[in-house]
Amino acid sequence: MAKWAKEHGLLLVNLALFLIFFGGMILSGAATYSEEQQAHGEAGVSVLQFLGTGEFVEATFENWESEFLQMALYVVLTVFLFQKGSSESKPMGKEAPQDEDPREAAIKKATPWPVKRGGMVLKFYEHSLSILMFALFLASFTAHALGGTEAYNEEQQSHGEPTVTFLQYIGTSRFWFESFQNWQSEFLAIAVLVGASVYLREKGSPESKPVAEPHYETGS
Template structure:
């Protein structure tokens, strides 16, 4: 009797496939970031060159755009709003609730996120800061919001410097005096650039929080199970 042929998979390929599956969400988002950043760079460079020519200046190349205030202002103006949104969202969901939303902790019962790590059973797999305790654990307890807040402040600062450079380029093209970074940060233009992005970020969060009460996306952890009642709160 013939035995069915057995196909043996190479261990290395299985490990590689497993690693990609385990990190797929991060890898795809990082890849999309690179693609869209590249699109922004090349389209922005073309637009920057066109604007320079419209002001009677010679055409510019990719390097000129990447070292211009326009590029740095455009990048960090957007990063600033994203990190502000995420930092605020992480902190607000500690204290605030939305009954029925998959984005909220349960309203009427304890959530595992609220458990005191000092009372947890320690094992070799427990994160080192939890095993270490003390001030290290205190910092680690709020490390996610801390990182996002730090990235927001860094982006906010670089937006200010990049925006100042871009503003001064515009000033010089019109024969007007340059301004300092402090003067630019105090200007209506700087805050208009910031607020126009901030408002859209929090609108998107509000829509997601509210819509997840009544709407579903099967298979997504951002949605409750499709058959779950509307006012069942949390994951």
């Protein structure tokens, strides 16, 4: 068990942090939502009731969509684009292992099944990481819009205003403000990491070049 935990430590710790912060978001969100409801003369909600509100769905998935969009585009952009000196870039002027054609690879026992199968299965597998990320982005984008529609309509009804459909809500400035305010921060963070990794180091991290390596060396 200890060996397995060590081999999967990065994933396990990140999942644990996700659950801790997600739990904190739910508890604080339920409290905030109840306070707002009570301020408008309505009953507060329990934590479980909060999970069924458009407010919770909207807040959750508007953040998830930006994360998956960031990762999807980053995976694709690093195929074609380079940053001299950055550990986040493939090496410049020479072949990278990621560019090798799997059809020419020696088949071993541990070779992934899609590579052994070839054809359309391999074609899909070659791009499966970006496909997954874009699929998760689209799913989160849709859930954000659905939750946002419900939350928006609750506000409209409380003010005696007409409600909107799902498609109408996607056309509102509120929906796109919620999206863009998250998207911009994700790509700022990526830009800072790409640029900073040219000159700064973190000993022991695969996200950093070796500490003594020159700034112009590209790739980790």
